[in-house]
Structure formats: C-alpha cells, structure tokens
Amino acid sequence: MRQPTEISGSAMTGQQNDSSFETLWQELKWRGLVHVSTDEVELEKLLAGEPITYYCGFDPTAPSLHLGNLVQLLTMRRLQLAGHAPLGLVGGSTGLVGDPKPSAERTMNTKETVAEWVGYLQGQVQRFLSFEGTNAARMVNNLDWTAPMSAIDFLRDIGKYFRVGTMLKKDVVASRLNSDEGISYAEFSYQVLQGMDYLHLYRDYNCVLQTGGSDQWGNLTSGTELIRKVEGKSVHAIGTPLITNSDGTKFGKSEGNAIWLDPAMTTPYAMYQFWLNASDADVIARLKIFTFRSRAEIEELAEEVVNRPHLRTAQRTLAYDVTSLVHGVEATEKAIAASAALFGQGDLRELDESTLRAATAELPSATVSRDALGIIELLVASGLAASNSAARRTVTEGGAYVNNEKVSESETAITPDRLLHGRFLLLRRGKRNLATVEVRP
Template sequence: MSQATEFTAQQNDASFDNIWQELLWRGLIQVSTDQAELEKTLSTESVTYYCGFDPTAASLHLGHLVQLLLMRRLQLAGHKPLALVGGSTGMIGDPRPTTERSMQTKEQVAEWVADIQAQVQPFLSFEGDNAARMVNNLDWTAPMSAIDFLREVGKHYRVGTMIKKDIVASRLNSDEGISYAEFSYQILQGLDFLELFRQYGCTLQTGGSDQWGNLTSGTELIRKAAGGSVHAIGTPLITNSDGTKFGKSEGNAIWLNPKMTSPYEFYQFWLNTADADVAERLRIFTFRSRQEIEELARATEERPHERAAQKALAWDVNSLVHGVEATEKVIAASAAIFGNGELSDLDESTLRAATAELPHTEVAQSGLGIVELLVASALVDSNSAARRTIAEGGAYVNNRKVTDADAVIDPTALLHGRYLLVRRGKRTMAIVEVLGG
C-alpha cells in the first residue's frame, strides 16, 4: 500500500468552533455516549482514544476507511490515537447478523495482522506529542488463563444483557443460532477497552454504529471493574441515496489493498458516485473544507455534466489511499484508453485494470491481419464488415487509425509484448491478448 498523502495536506476546518461540531457536520456521529460531555472533553483536553480493526481478511475496506479518517481528524485536533489490530479477536470474529464466521488458522490471522497494521500505519502520524501507537490485543489475552478470564472479566457480565444486543438477538432467532465463541466476542472487546484504559488512560472508543453493543460492552466493563467513566462514538453505516449498501457491487467489497481492488477500479468507484451522494462522500472521505464542499455541491446542482465534485472526490480519496503518483497514472490511463494519451506509457497492471471491463479475446499468434483482428475482437461480425469499417476510417489499433485493409499487425506494436487495444469508432473497444506474442 502506498503512503498516504503528506500530513501537511490534511487539516481540520477552522470555521467550526471545535472538532465535535465538525464531526457532526460531516455526518460522522450516529450515536454516542453523553454528547455534551464529549464535546467539552474533546475541546479542552487531549484524549487518548482507540479503534479496533479485526484481521478477518487480508485487507481493510471502505467501512474501515471511515474509521481511519475519523481517527486522523481526532489526531489533528490534538488527541492521541491507539490503533488496535485484533490478533485475538480476529481469531473469533465479531458475529455476523445471519451466519457463523469460518475460523482461520492462527498462522493466517498473524499474517493478516501484519497486513492490516501496514494498511493502518500511513493514515496516522506516529511522531510528535500526540503520536499514534499500534497495539495488538493478543498481547494481553494470550497470557490470560480461562479461569482468570472468567473471574476477572466474565463476572462483570450478565447473560440477560448480552442476549439483548442486536446482533446476538438476531442470531439467536435464526436457524443457525450463535456459538459460545461468537457470543463471547463482546466480552473480548470490552476487555480491550478496559486494558487500554488501564495501560494508556484511553477514555474513548470509536467504531461503526452496528458495533454499538460491543462499544458499550467496554464502557460498562470499565465502570464496573475500574470505576471509570469513558465514552464511545458510533459512526453511521453509509448507504447510497437509493438505499443500497455503500461500497458493494454484486457482493464485492471495495478493498484498500491495491492487489484486491486496483487503484484504477478504486478511482472509478468514486468517480461514478451519484450526484445525490457526492456531497456526503466529500464530507466524510476528504479533508476539504466546508466552503469547498458547498461550492462543489452547488457546481453539481448547476453544472452536473462537469462532474466537478466526483472528480475532486476521486482524486482526493485515491490519492489518500494509494498516493498521488498512482492517481496520476489512473487518470493518464483513462485518457489513453480514449486516445488522449500514449498507451505505451501505461504499466501492465494499470493497463489491465483500465481494460478489465472491456471484451477480452485471446488469439494464438501475432502477425494478425487487421481484418482478422477486428473479427477476432468481435467488434465486427465479418471480414466484409471489417473492411467497410477500415474504409470508413473507423478502425484503430492502440489508438492508431488503420487505413490499409491488408495491413498486418507488427509484433512490436504489442503492448507489454501481448496486448492490443482494438477500437471501432469513438468508443467501442476490445482488448486482444496475443498468447504467442
């Protein structure tokens, strides 16, 4: 994962009275403990806070990005972040609403812990007076015996309260039920907050509002076991204006790992944001000021065809997650695909990502005639149609117009020794992979 943009480019909006007011305006507070007390504390003290990330996959996704940016905004306001990657909770996994998670091996979880830690690190500053700290809950759960866990932690929990938590209640009412392992997850998360409270004076936990039961598990445990008063913030679950789940397309998550969602796909995801959603996305996922976002919102209303807000959103978020250089490559790739740049300048992974949704054809040999190539790509359905397209000036290979129907493709024209971008007219394209190239 590339480094995030320079921290000097990130700042909170000075037009707000305090960080709490900005978080409210950005739509980042769905539920919390005492709001008045939180606003006062965050405005007058340096608070140590944490957010947990369980390694249940090799990468974080867009839901986690909300938390990472919330953490960064709080750090910019002078507060001290603890980024917890759950080496122990990741072995159990927080309960899903409908089905039990598949347990991973300890070795797999440890590998994913390292992956997630590497993803989290660029979003926070680990230097200065309020430097971030990376923590792993395996450090305090692994040495604890089952008896110690039950005596020191379990005794503070009441089963009647635990089964009323939304996720637990949902699973209890399902055909599958819930295992004791997943049922106990809220205790493990409560233990995390207690341990961070004791070790680092942590008094605030953030997470998604769907985790509210787990968040309050910690606040209650600290009250009972340590006599402490702490806070929790639950961010809203983000949905599109049409009610569909944000960040999902046909069941596929948008990952932060560029090997799982390429920078090109990531950029296009943001660029394709609906007009009705773009202002909200700018508030949540960028560091643009209130004035800038309001100006972009007006531009969307007055000149929607320009898509200025979507371009700003895609640039900012892609640059934040994958770096400015990767974003510039993505934009260059988009231009090159439509003839406004050199395809040969694109690295292979960017070319593949940029053409991933085009029709793809494999041919066994190089040196194809242009007529054969047009037919093989399925852009035309016959040799005569191919010749007619060429005669009318509508045939292109790698953005170069082909005017000779008897022309043969030079093997040196293959992009990265194997690809040809074939185009009919302005926008009808296919990618041909020459296996014997």
C-alpha cells in the same frame, strides 16, 4: 484538477482541520460521522479540551481493510489532526474468533493466517496516522493481553461483570438467535473480548474514547459498561453511520465484491473509477466523510453539482483525493492517465504494464496467435465485430482503431512493433467500444 489536501507529519500534530467550526464535535456532526454516541454534551467538551487518547479496532478477518474500514481510519486521522492521540488496535485475538455477522457464523481462519493478516492490517492502519509528535499514534495487538490469560481468570475477572440478559439484547445477537443458523458461544463471547480490550487500554493508556461503526454499537458499549462497573469511571464511544448509497444499496459493493485498500486486491485504477462513478446524489456526502476538504470547498463543489453537473467536478475531486490518500499521488496520476489514454487522450505506451492491465481488466478480451494480426481477424476475435463483413464495414466507415490509431485499410496487418509491452493491443470500434487482445508468442 484540484490537488488533494496535503496532510504532512507536522500537520498531524496541529489543530482541528477546519477552522469554520467552533468545535471538533460540530465538524464531525456536519460531516455525518456521528450516528450514535454516548453523552453528546460531555463528548463535545472532551474533544474540545486537553488531548485525550482514543482507539479504534480492526480485526484481521481478511488480508486487507476495505472502504468501510476507511471511514474509521479517516475518523482517527481527523481526531489526531485536532491534537488527540490514537491507538490503532489490530485484533490478533478477536480476529481468531470474529465478531458475529447478522447472517451466519464466520469461518475461523488458522492461527498462522490470522497472524499473517495482522501484519498486513497494521501496515495499512499505520499509513493513515502520524507516529511523531506529542500525540504520536501507537499500535497495539489484543493478543498481547489475552493470550497470557487463562480461561478461569477470564471468567472470574471479566465474565462476571457481563449479564447474559443484556448480551442477548444486542441487535446482532438477537438477529442470530432468531435465525436458523443460531450463534456459537465463541461469537456470543466476542463482545466480552472487545469490552476487555477497552478496559485494558483505559488502564494502560488512559484511553477514554472508542470509535467504530454503528453496527458495532453493542460491542462498543460493552467496553464503556465494563469500565463503569470495574473502575467506576465514565468513558465514551462514537458509532459512525453505515454508509449506503442514496438508493439504499450497500456502499462499496459491486456484484458482491468489496473495494479493498490493498492495491493487489483493488487496483488504484479501479478505486479511482469507483469514486469517479459516484452519483450526484451521493458525491457531496462522500466528500464530507472521505476527504479533508473544508466546508467552504465542499459547499463550492455542491454548487458545481447543481449548476454544472456535466463537468463532474465533485466526482473528479473525490476520486483524486481518496485515491491519493489510499495509494498516493503518483498511483492516482497513473490511473487518470490510463483512463484518458483508453479513449485517445494520452499515450498508451507510457502506461506501465500493471496500470494498463488494471485499466483494461473489465473490457472484453481475446487471445490470438502472432499469425492472426490482421485488422479483420482482430475485430472479430475481440468481439467488436460479429463477422468479417461487419469488421470490413467498420474499417471502411472509419471506425476501427488499434492503440488509438485509426486503421483505414481492411487488409492492414498489425506488426509486432505495435504491441504494447510486447504482447497487448487495445482495439476500439467507434468512440466507446473497447476490447483488448493478448498476442501469444
């Protein structure tokens, strides 16, 4: 297994990550991280010159960031690796409103909930940046400069620079206006709030670049335009592409469930499996965006996909690198061990309970009492056998396993000492059919 690229605190202050590119801009383009931007020529010069300050904002509309946000976090990290100084903004004020969704109005959360989520997201953002060195990262909260401002001051000092006609043309606003839902004044004003953020960061930190998803382009340019009008200066924005699968489906969604960065919401095991299941058509693009592998390494992995796709080397590298970046190497190793142990290539007893639960979360499961631990009863209760006779046939044919140990006698009763963590059993029929049983006291 290839080891993930190690990015230490000292490396965070070094030069750009991949020396095969003449400029950082070229690397960003090659990795597919630029969908839309302000002047490309000026941006390439800017990023190749003296260190700049840049920012990306994250709104606390949930208690965790997700894979879409990870694109921005890793883009911030790449820019810092090249010597530039990041500002990580978590929107304590914009999170109280929420940026407009194309489909419907957001449900506003309480101030207490938003404040709590601000803390969660700040902790997640901080894990991806270095807060040491000459280009040390800094965290900011837009509630600090919006809360003291009165509504009159907001309208006079900021609102007067925005033209309603221009605001109506923003894609998300236009789509909402044409829907049955419409759009509230609160969400309509979101772009003004974000524009004010950029102006404040320009004035206080000399911030001259904002990054974000391309679906936020209207909000990003509200800031560049505001600074141009108020300060007479040109600043920049980069919109990264929205990541979709090769079949056009939305990336990071599985039956409506996002892949979260919080391990309590998406376990390291589930995250590892998500990346491991990347299709051959998608995996190289994912490696470019979500890992710090060099161009040479990724081109080598692309050859593996073409010539030896059955080995899934690119997928295993992607899963290892990204899960390690998000959750650490130790959690990733546990996820790999759990995956192997499920199918008899490791010791189930070495898995801690949380990892075991994560690894078996999607399996069929049943709960039984301690007086129902016969192998026939267990196979039927778990759904691995439709009847007692089918269960006996499975045992007789050598296809019944408990905790990866073959059971050869149909009268076998499982003793309590074989329970994992005192209450779990992993059952297997044949090579691939798995189920779990939890034993009641």
